[in-house]
Amino acid sequence: MTVNPTACVLIIGNEILSGRTQDGNLNYLARKLGEAGIPVREARVVPDVPEEIISAVNACRAKYTYVFTTGGIGPTHDDITAENVAKAFGVPLERNAVAMQILTDYYAAQGTTVNEARARMANAPVGARLLENPVSKAPGFALGNVFVLPGVPKIMQAIFDLLLPTLSGGPPVVMKTITCQLREGDLAADLAAIQEQFPQIDIGSYPNMRSGNFITQLVCKGSDAAAVQAACDAVADMVRKMGGKPEFE
Amino acid sequence: MTVNPTACVLIIGNEILSGRTQDGNLNYLARKLGEAGIPVREARVVPDVPEEIISAVNACRAKYTYVFTTGGIGPTHDDITAENVAKAFGVPLERNAVAMQILTDYYAAQGTTVNEARARMANAPVGARLLENPVSKAPGFALGNVFVLPGVPKIMQAIFDLLLPTLSGGPPVVMKTITCQLREGDLAADLAAIQEQFPQIDIGSYPNMRSGNFITQLVCKGSDAAAVQAACDAVADMVRKMGGKPEFE
Structure with missing residues (x-):
């Protein structure tokens, strides 16, 4: 077990930065990684620009246990992730023979061939391990x-x-949420006192609207499940003492 | 008019990195800024950790024309954006008198007062300009x-x-999308040739699924509207020549 592993998500793609596409991959990865005890500590969205990809990959891989990139490994001219990850590591890009065989078999079964564009999906840095793709076969890779x-x-x-x-994870992150109709400004002082009482727990307060009313969601998060529960109990007591009704998620 | 202004979005909040909350602010800002000729070139999500906020603010403000931060300016203990933006700029945080008056009037109208927690929302770096909040009054700020x-x-x-x-924007970014049922691997070579023909236009190719079928969305984007249209026409011709039916968005 890696001690306190951390993760960074690197989203590569002009379509996210133009607003054309709403990213949902960060949310998926963040939830799954958190449950596996590998909390995501940072995310970046970078454009399809070689030097931006290279510098983000190098900054993030030096800082976090794991880096997950999404996007840019298809067959078209704007898919430039593999070559720039190779550059970031200073290793050559090669046509991976195993990946090429996977693609050849996949497209043969569809009665077509691997043209030069599709063959780009078999490009990977020298030394990369392939990641199985059970949906459309073209593998991801790890380096x-x-x-x-x-x-x-x-x-x-x-x-x-x-x-x-x-992947080697740490203890899973446990997260409990209490929703109440109190306003943040009324509970802030008492909540800060609870946070001080439980320094190992991360207590967040998130205001929102529900059916036109202000609500506040209070989240206790940490890898010590008993401490999360104790902090959550303290928050619920606070809400009740202030005349609110805690709703548990 | 600023020549080629750029923007960066800095999302501050543990709730995005834990996967508890799906961010939608980047998408909103990216679309609006793009339309105003201020393309978003990078986005980062950082946790509620002082040194992470400070270093991201400083890295991004040095690199882009505008930086927009979201999150962390409420009344609770986990709202630490204002103090860390002040630290990033090396200026003191102060209780802004104008902001304090706005809050005092707002809460007085609701029959309550500005307690110490709410008064934190009037904290801003020395030299900050307030940004009007027509919804819940507590202002944002610019520095x-x-x-x-x-x-x-x-x-x-x-x-x-x-x-x-x-804000001072450049020429608006025009974006046109063509959807077709061709697969990326079949059109990649011809699309790359069109991209070479229109170097000032950014042509993206995005595979997706619709009702169980593969589709490809081809996006032409740039600030020269006539060139975007010409590139889009070339893409549509390409789709037709390959036996596809271009759908225009």
């Missing part, structure tokens, strides 16, 4: 602590779900 | 090229919508 996944959510999730059990 | 917005989408959007016309 060092960097895991390169596609951007299409269904395919990304399928590859990641096979990958996750192979 | 240098950094614009500090709340995380609650409705309130963030209201402040941003008032702010946007005051």
Whole structure:
């Protein structure tokens, strides 16, 4: 078990930065990794620009236990993740023979061939380990602590779900949420006191609206389940003392 | 008019990194800023950790024309954006008198007072300009090229919508999308040739699934509307020549 492993998600794609596409991959990865005891500590969205990808990959792989990239590993000209991950590591890009065989078999079964564009999906840095893609076969890959996944959510999730059990996680992060109709400004002082009482627990307060009313969601999070429960009990008591009705998720 | 202004979005909040909350603010800001000719070139999500906020603010404000932060300006202990933006700029945090008056009037109208927790929402770095909040009054602020917005989408959007016309944008980014049922691997070579023909246009290819079928969305984007249209026409011709039926968005 890696002690306190951490993760970073690197979303590669102009379509997220233009607002054309709403990213959902960070949320998926964050939840699954948190449950596996590998909390996501940072995420970045970078454009399809070689130097931006290279510098983000290198900054993040030096800082976190695991880096997960999404996007940019398809067959078109704007898919430039593999070559730039190779550059970030200073290793050559090669046509991976195993990946090429997988693609050849897949497209043969569909009565077509691997043209030059599709063959680009078999490109990987020298030394990369392939990541199985049970949906559309073109594999992701891992190099060092960097895991390169596609951007299409269904395919990304399928590859990641096979990958996750192979990663070394810490104790799972437990998260409990209490919703109440008190306003943040009224409970802030008491909540801060509870946070001080439970320094190992991360207590967050999130205001929102529900049916036109202000609500506040109070989240206790940590890897010590008993301490999370104790903090959560203290928060619930606080809400009741202030005349609120705690709703538990 | 600023020549080729750029933007960066800095999302501050543990709730996004834990997967508890699906961020929608980046998408909103990216679309609106792009339309205003201020393309978003990078986004980062950082936790509620002082040194992470400070280093991200400083890295991004040095690199981009505008930086927009979201989250962490409420009244609770986990709202630490204002103090860390002040630290990033090396200026003191102060209780802004104008902001304090706004809060005092707002809470007085609701028959309550500004307690110490709520008064934290009037804290801003020395030299900050306040950003009007037409929803819940507690203002955002700007310091240098950094614009500090709340995380609650409705309130963030209201402040941003008032702010946007005051920013100096470039020519608006025009984006046209063609959807077809061709597969990326079949059109990649021809698409790359069109991209070479229109170097000033950013042509993206995005595979997806629709009702169980593979589809590909081809996006032409740029600030020269005539060139975007010409590239889009070339893409549509390509789709037709390959036996596909271009659908225009």
